[in-house]
Amino acid sequence: MRLYLALLCLLATLPLAAAPLNLQLGSQERTWQSEQLLAHPQARDITIEQDVAYKRTMHYRAVPLAVLLEGVGPQDHLQAVALDGFAAEMPAGPLLQQGPAQAWLAVDDPAHPWPALAPGKPGAGPFYLVWTQPQASGIRPEQWPFQIATIRRLAPVETRFPALLPDPAAGEPVRQGFALFQQNCLACHRLNGAGDAQFGPDLNLPHNPTEYFQPGYLRQYIRNPQSLRHWPQAKMPGFSEQVLNEAELDALLAYLKHMAGRKVQ
Template sequence: MRASLLMLLLLCPAAFAATLTLELPAGTRSLTSEELLANPQVRDIEIPADVSYNRTMRYRALPLAALLDGVKPADHLQAVALDGFAAELPAAPLLATEGSRAWLAIEESGKPWPKLGDGKPSAGPFYLVWSDPKAAGIGPEQWPFQVASIRYLKPLAERFPALLPAGNAPRQVQDGFAQFQKNCLACHRLNGAGDSQFGPDLNIPHNPTEYFTAGYLKQYIRDPQSLRHWPEARMKGFAADVISDGELDQIVAYLKHMAGRKVKAGG
C-alpha cells in the first residue's frame, strides 16, 4: 500500500497540495497552495534577473505582507526551507509596500516551474521573491526557495548569545556581525548557534580564518569554485554588488574576532 501511494505521488504530484505553515504573533495556521492562490491579492508578476534562475521569471504571487498578521517592522522572521536552509529576515522590508517589495511566489499544480538544475527540483512550492531588490539592498540569501514555513522569532541576540561579539569589539566587527546575519546565517551556524542545518559551523572545531589567509578567504567567499572545485558544491559566490569589498572585510573581521570566542562542545 505504501509503495502504491509513493508511486501515485511521483506520478501525480498535482493531486497533492503543498502547505505553507505560518507561526506568527496572531497565531499559527497552515495554508495550502490552492488557498493562497485564491487570495484576492494574488497577481501575475515579472521578476527580472531572478536570483535562483538567473533570468526573467513570471509567477503567480501574493504580497508577503498580506500574510504577516500581527507582525511589526521591528520584528524578526525566519523562512525555513525543505532542505534545512533558514533565512533570517528582518520584518521591515517584508512589510514594505513601496521600493523593494517581498512576494510569495506560488507554484501552481498544473504549471510547474523549471528545475533548478540537473537532478534538482524547482524553487517551489513556495519561493520568496523581490521586485526592485536593489532599492533596499536585498541580498541573495533573502530569496529563500522551497519554503515550508515562515515564523516569528525573538531577536537573534536573545536566542543565540554565542553569536555575539564582545561588547567592546571594534565597529568593524560589530558591522561584520550584521553582515554575517544577513548573508551567512541562512546556511551556517557559529559556536553551534543558529537554526540552519545546511552548511558547516564556522567556528567549531576551526574558524576559516585559522586555515585560510585573509586573501584566500575573501576569494573563497567571492567564488568558492575557484579554490575548491567539486560538482556537488552548494555554496554560491557573493559578487561585489551583493557584498562590497568593505562589507567583506567586515565579515572577515567578525570571523577572526569570533575565533577567540569559541564555545566548548556542550557548553
C-alpha cells in the same frame, strides 16, 4: 508489464500535490494550501527580471507577503525555513513595506510546476520569496529563500543566540561584520554551535576559517567557492562585489577573526 507502464504514464500526467505553507506567528498560527494562495484575492501575476534562483526573467503567481503576516510589526523578526534546512533570518520591516522594494510569496502551481533550478535538482517551489525592485532597498540574495515550508516569528538573533555576539568593546568593523554574518551566512551556517541552519558547517568549531585559510585564499573562496574547491553538488554561492563589496567583506572577515578568540567550549 504493459499494465505497469500504463500506470507509470498515468502518474506522469497527474498534477503534483498541493503543498502547505505553515505560518507560526506567535499566537497567530495558520496553514495555507498552495491552491488557496493561488486563488487569494490579492494574488497577482508578476514578472521578476533578475530572479536570484533562476538567474533569468521569471513569471510568477504571487501574493504580497505582507497580507499573510497578520499581527506582525516592523520591529519583529521572522525566519523562513526551507525544506532542506536553509533558515533565512529576516527583519520584518522590509517584508511589510509596500514599496518601492516589495516582498512577494510566489506560489508554485501544481498543475504547471516551475522548472528545475539545475539538471537533477528540484524547482524553487513550493513557495519562494521574491522581490520587485529589490535594488531600491538593498535586498541581498540571501533574502530570496526558496523551497519555503514555514515562516515563523522569533526573537532576534542576538537574543536567541548569545554565543554569536562579539565582545561589546569590539570596534565598528566587527559589529558591522556581525550584521553581515546574519544576512549572508547564518541561513546556511552555525557559529559556536549557535543558529538554526542544518545546511553548512559550523564556522568556529572546531576551527574558524580564518585559522586555516591564508587570507587571500579565504577572500577568493568567499567570492568564488568553486575556484578553490570544486565538486558537482557544491551549494555555497559566490558573493560578488555587487552583493558584498570590499569594505563589507573586510568587516565580515573582521567578525570571523574576532570570533576565533571567542569559542564556546
